[in-house]
Amino acid sequence: MITIADLGILRAVEVNEDGAAVVTITPTYSGCPALAAIRADLERSLRDVGFPSVVVRTRLSPPWTTDDISVAGRRALADAGIAPPEDSPGSGRRAVIPLGIRCPACGSIDTQELSRFGSTACTSLWRCRHCREPFSHVKPF
């Protein structure tokens, strides 16, 4: 279970004077197809808890970065078999010697990138040379 807050997609939640829930989210990649699903889920869940109207806004600035993913979010990704991102190039915290990507299945760092592009825009495809499992890795962005 991972929340949009943990992913850094949720920017603000307010209730305006008309009693409407106003939620501000930011897309990860410009073309992320999940955004429409996230928007629909937000509208449905907020109506379900009693808000008569729901406004979902998207805000582009500042741009989303994988550094916005919380510690809990990183743990949830790894638990789901998706290797969390290392620090993004813009974070200023990049390790001088890049460490390997840790296999979310067995924990080995003897892993190999198969493809820079994976099943979604934000992931790349890897495999573990130790346990042989393929896995997705959230690209630092």
Next chain:
Amino acid sequence: MIEAEQSPAAFAASEHAGYVLALADDPLVLAQRCGEWIAAAPEIEEDIALANLGLDLLGQARLLLSHAAELEEQGRDEDDLAFFRDPAEFRNVLLCELPNGNFAVTMARMLLFSSYQLALYDRLRSSTDTALAGIAARAAKEVSYHRDHATQWVLRLGDGTRASSIRMQAAVEAVWPFLAELFEDGWLPDALVEAGIAVRPSDLEPGVRRYLSDVLTEATLAAPTLPAQRSQGSNTRASDAGGRHGLHTEHLAALLAELQSVARAHPGVRW
């Protein structure tokens, strides 16, 4: 923003919208070309990679089209602009509409275009059009992956086997004549540059050519010399040819026919 604008450089809202529209049409058209590779690339990882590149480009195009639609205030939206304009109303550069050719040609085109687009978006981060700056800041990160991907392939094929090197060289030569158009200024009103909204395309040229030259050298490919630096003169003269002026190759109409067919067959249809 509007009140603060004291600059003598006056421009019409339609010119501002036209600039954003040109920036939108490039990724829209190239996204369609990327999609044509799905299930046809040399390996499955490339099917996925080109689909991802296309998805990023389509996302950028949608944001830019929506912004252009707001600026022009004609009551149109992103779908109207994407699906209900005819080829002569498109402002994309010719490089984006060229057929995919073989895989080497596709990667050569991607190298040229992503190098240009990365330089463009990097500069647009500080555009006085804050919506445009926001789109550019996000898109620059995506495009840096595109450029890296194209670079890796050009290096691998150029500095690969004799057969791959010959084909990569031919591919670079096939797309190179379309590079100069990316840096032409003639179509862009000076006032937009002076207002800090737009980036003058010719300002991007030295950096992009330097990057391309470095990649070609490392890939042991020869820099094409064919089109004798057309850009030399184009910076000062207003060129009236090319995609930015709505003059396209025969390939765009066919591409748009496919892109627009569902929307035109069922106007107003929603998923």
